[in-house]
Amino acid sequence: MQIIAIGNRSFVTGFQLAGVLSQEVDTANEAWKIIKATVKNSQIGLILVSDNLSEQLKEQLTNLRSKQPIPLIYGVPSPGSKPINISYRDMLKQILGV
Numbered sequence: 001m002q003i004i005a006i007g008n009r010s011f012v013t014g015f016q017l018a019g020v021l022s023q024e025v026d027t028a029n030e031a032w033k034i035i036k037a038t039v040k041n042s043q044i045g046l047i048l049v050s051d052n053l054s055e056q057l058k059e060q061l062t063n064l065r066s067k068q069p070i071p072l073i074y075g076v077p078s079p080g081s082k083p084i085n086i087s088y089r090d091m092l093k094q095i096l097g098v
Contacts, residue, residue: 001045001071004038006031011050011078020048028056035073039064044071050078062094 005015005022012022025031031053038044054061054075061073 002043003046003048004044005048005076006034006038007048007050007053007076007078011076015048025053028053032057032060035061035064039068039071039073047071047073048076049073051075052078066097 003015003020005012005020006025007022008026009024012024015022023034025034031049035047035049035057038047049057049061054073061075065073
């Protein structure tokens with residue numbers, strides 16, 4: 001299975017150097033279009049999205065995760081972003097509809 005990174009230039013450059021597929025985008029709408037197309041590719045097992053985009057697409061990503069568990073979609077801190085606390089318990093409750 002392959003990995004793809006989606007984000008701005010500074011985010012994807014490091015992944016490109018490591019040999020990871022990547023797609024440079026400027027807006028959350030561009031990222032969402034690529035994510036929707038990417039989840040249809042059975043060769044992709046992990047989608048890494050920069051945290052500034054994943055935060056803007058939070059609701060859409062949660063809905064997508066609940067319908068399609070693979071590929072795993074994970075928000076990754078982009079260079080210069082501030083650390084945030086994520087409640088994985090609350091995220092799972094939302095995904096499961098509890």
